[in-house]
Amino acid sequence: MTRALTLILASVPIALIATSAMTASKGLPQDKQSNARNFVLVAHGGAGDYSHLTPEQIAARRAAMTTAMEAGYKVLAGGGRSLDAVETTIRILEDSGQFDAGRGGYYTRDGVPELDAAIMDGQTLNAGAVAAVKRIANPISLARLVMEKTPHVLLVGAGAEQFAESQGVRLVSPYYFFDESRWKNYQERRAAEEKTKSSGLSAQPVHGTVGVVALDQSGNLAAGTSTGGTNWKMPGRVGDSPLIGSGTYANNESCAISATGTGEFFIRNVVAADICARVKYLHVSLEQAATDVIMKELVEQHGDGGIIGLDRHGNVAMLFNTNGMMRGVVKSDGNITIKIRQE
Amino acid sequence: MTRALTLILASVPIALIATSAMTASKGLPQDKQSNARNFVLVAHGGAGDYSHLTPEQIAARRAAMTTAMEAGYKVLAGGGRSLDAVETTIRILEDSGQFDAGRGGYYTRDGVPELDAAIMDGQTLNAGAVAAVKRIANPISLARLVMEKTPHVLLVGAGAEQFAESQGVRLVSPYYFFDESRWKNYQERRAAEEKTKSSGLSAQPVHGTVGVVALDQSGNLAAGTSTGGTNWKMPGRVGDSPLIGSGTYANNESCAISATGTGEFFIRNVVAADICARVKYLHVSLEQAATDVIMKELVEQHGDGGIIGLDRHGNVAMLFNTNGMMRGVVKSDGNITIKIRQE
Numbered sequence: 001m002t003r004a005l006t007l008i009l010a011s012v013p014i015a016l017i018a019t020s021a022m023t024a025s026k027g028l029p030q031d032k033q034s035n036a037r038n039f040v041l042v043a044h045g046g047a048g049d050y051s052h053l054t055p056e057q058i059a060a061r062r063a064a065m066t067t068a069m070e071a072g073y074k075v076l077a078g079g080g081r082s083l084d085a086v087e088t089t090i091r092i093l094e095d096s097g098q099f100d101a102g103r104g105g106y107y108t109r110d111g112v113p114e115l116d117a118a119i120m121d122g123q124t125l126n127a128g129a130v131a132a133v134k135r136i137a138n139p140i141s142l143a144r145l146v147m148e149k150t151p152h153v154l155l156v157g158a159g160a161e162q163f164a165e166s167q168g169v170r171l172v173s174p175y176y177f178f179d180e181s182r183w184k185n186y187q188e189r190r191a192a193e194e195k196t197k198s199s200g201l202s203a204q205p206v207h208g209t210v211g212v213v214a215l216d217q218s219g220n221l222a223a224g225t226s227t228g229g230t231n232w233k234m235p236g237r238v239g240d241s242p243l244i245g246s247g248t249y250a251n252n253e254s255c256a257i258s259a260t261g262t263g264e265f266f267i268r269n270v271v272a273a274d275i276c277a278r279v280k281y282l283h284v285s286l287e288q289a290a291t292d293v294i295m296k297e298l299v300e301q302h303g304d305g306g307i308i309g310l311d312r313h314g315n316v317a318m319l320f321n322t323n324g325m326m327r328g329v330v331k332s333d334g335n336i337t338i339k340i341r342q343e
Numbered sequence: 344m345t346r347a348l349t350l351i352l353a354s355v356p357i358a359l360i361a362t363s364a365m366t367a368s369k370g371l372p373q374d375k376q377s378n379a380r381n382f383v384l385v386a387h388g389g390a391g392d393y394s395h396l397t398p399e400q401i402a403a404r405r406a407a408m409t410t411a412m413e414a415g416y417k418v419l420a421g422g423g424r425s426l427d428a429v430e431t432t433i434r435i436l437e438d439s440g441q442f443d444a445g446r447g448g449y450y451t452r453d454g455v456p457e458l459d460a461a462i463m464d465g466q467t468l469n470a471g472a473v474a475a476v477k478r479i480a481n482p483i484s485l486a487r488l489v490m491e492k493t494p495h496v497l498l499v500g501a502g503a504e505q506f507a508e509s510q511g512v513r514l515v516s517p518y519y520f521f522d523e524s525r526w527k528n529y530q531e532r533r534a535a536e537e538k539t540k541s542s543g544l545s546a547q548p549v550h551g552t553v554g555v556v557a558l559d560q561s562g563n564l565a566a567g568t569s570t571g572g573t574n575w576k577m578p579g580r581v582g583d584s585p586l587i588g589s590g591t592y593a594n595n596e597s598c599a600i601s602a603t604g605t606g607e608f609f610i611r612n613v614v615a616a617d618i619c620a621r622v623k624y625l626h627v628s629l630e631q632a633a634t635d636v637i638m639k640e641l642v643e644q645h646g647d648g649g650i651i652g653l654d655r656h657g658n659v660a661m662l663f664n665t666n667g668m669m670r671g672v673v674k675s676d677g678n679i680t681i682k683i684r685q686e
Binding site for chain 1 (some may be wrong): 578644
């Protein structure tokens with residue numbers, strides 16, 4: 001990535017961004033805003049190798065992230081729940097097609113996306129998740145339905161889609177996820193595999209998993225993550241994103257975490273729960289706990305990725321051991337800051 | 344459960360049990376055994392309400408558990424790996440049809456079992472798991488193949504079965520899981536649901552999940568769990584058993600855990616990883632950590648279940664907040680002790 005690109009990613013006051021969503025949230029009476037408790041929303045668009053992305057691709061992702069965060073901010077500024085802010089923000093990221101989530105999910109070796117998502121309420125520890133769903137436009141919302149409408153936490157595959165239909169969620173055509181560049185990439189990989197007879201996994205250029213953690217005016221944390229998983233993954237593979245404690249976790253007693261990276265390392269190390277356990281039991285800061293896990297333990301294992309995290313006091317952690325992680329923060333003042341590279 | 348039943352479950356010296364497996368392990372030279380480091384294998388056959396089981400049912404489960412533990416003991420006594428002992432023991436429990444795992448898996452609302460399993464190596468943190476598989480006789484062995492033959496940790500549903508076939512694992516007919524009493528139970532529930540139009544989940548009489556934790560002569564821990572999940576579960580529902588950190592976890596630095604109970608509570612509380620985190624960060628004993636999680640936190644949430652655990656020093660924890668949990672211990676001396684009720 002060039003120096004010029006880094007400059008593009010500097011902080012932009014939200015007031016400079018004209019959208020109807022922001023207009024509405026900026027329209028809140030000032031005294032209501034100042035009386036309100038502090039609230040925070042942190043989002044990520046995946047940790048990975050950003051050096052192959054063009055400035056145009058970065059700009060498109062950045063615009064999608066901004067739009068999504070504006071919507072999440074609006075929920076929190078209006079006194080809404082962190083759970084709603086997380087779902088709202090992630091839905092927009094899923095719909096954008098700019099990330100490895102929802103419409104933009106990577107294709108498996110079978111040539112279609114299989115999507116995973118989880119959402120968790122830090123106040124109650126209630127959680128919902130779906131994995132390996134092929135015909136769901138917004139896995140994060142289906143995860144929330146699992147949380148609220150079933151006695152279960154995790155539904156996978158055809159069973160999850162059957163549940164979706166029972167809840168009136170329309171199953172989309174596989175072509176909803178069609179994209180010229182992903183299709184071309186798939187065909188190239190398939191041709192290459194047939195040539196070499198290799199069954200190994202190729203690295204993907206960028207992990208574009210999306211995730212959001214939020215603290216609302218009532219002091220409640222929530223976390224959510226949505227992903228298409230690793231590119232060219234085996235059908236049926238489930239990563240860390242939909243697994244409570246690995247890729248997604250929220251607990252008012254400790255912290256809220258959403259992870260991104262090569263999920264297998266995050267599963268084996270139960271990363272999200274481990275960071276929160278260190279905060280709770282060792283009484284270290286969220287930043288310290290996340291540094292020890294992401295920048296030391298995972299690095300020793302060659303496990304690439306990062307996390308965003310929030311504690312109940314509004315402390316933010318955004319760490320990654322790759323060359324970039326798209327991440328954004330917005331607090332009560334409404335300034336959205338989005339960055340990619342290490343500072 | 345009657346007092347008489349409790350008496351049946353007392354400790355039985357392994358020398359009294361005549362099987363070829365035990366004959367072989369008892370045949371090891373005495374000096375090899377005495378020079379060897381201590382090793383331990385702990386198994387469970389599910390926590391739940393044992394009051395509805397007949398003495399004959401208990402005796403059949405107890406016999407299956409004994410046979411399985413003998414085989415696991417033999418692996419450890421011969422200097423084998425804890426990972427092999429875990430897999431060997433669980434395979435026999437799966438094959439027995441006496442537990443809610445493998446051949447004996449409960450039926451979902453669709454009238455067939457969907458099986459979950461996980462295995463984890465405490466030395467390397469390598470792990471493998473499968474979930475929602477319908478045509479696999481031994482999910483624990485498929486979990487191990489996922490660990491050793493793929494870059495992934497968790498494969499679910501049809502993708503997991505596709506992988507099984509690629510590895511030469513034969514898919515079994517659905518009738519492999521047919522059982523007169525489960526089929527009758529399914530028909531009754533289905534009739535009752537059609538009558539009441541209720542979509543709630545009925546409680547199951549006994550959680551018969553199986554799990555094993557082991558410490559081998561090299562001082563390495565391993566854990567494994569296999570289950571059919573809750574009775575009458577929604578298709579696609581995945582419980583805690585195959586989720587690393589929730590129902591299954593092993594780490595030489597802290598402990599090895601296999602859980603049983605209503606999995607959703609174990610997922611929300613990331614139970615296995617939390618117990619090990621308390622051991623690692625709070626420096627409390629495994630027994631204390633497990634007591635605080637299972638007998639306090641889960642009880643407050645009305646989350647029923649239990650765990651078996653082992654640390655690297657061979658300390659054993661077996662706790663449950665239900666009226667029973669079938670559990671067995673065997674150490675280097677070869678005495679297998681199997682109990683069900685609280686002491």
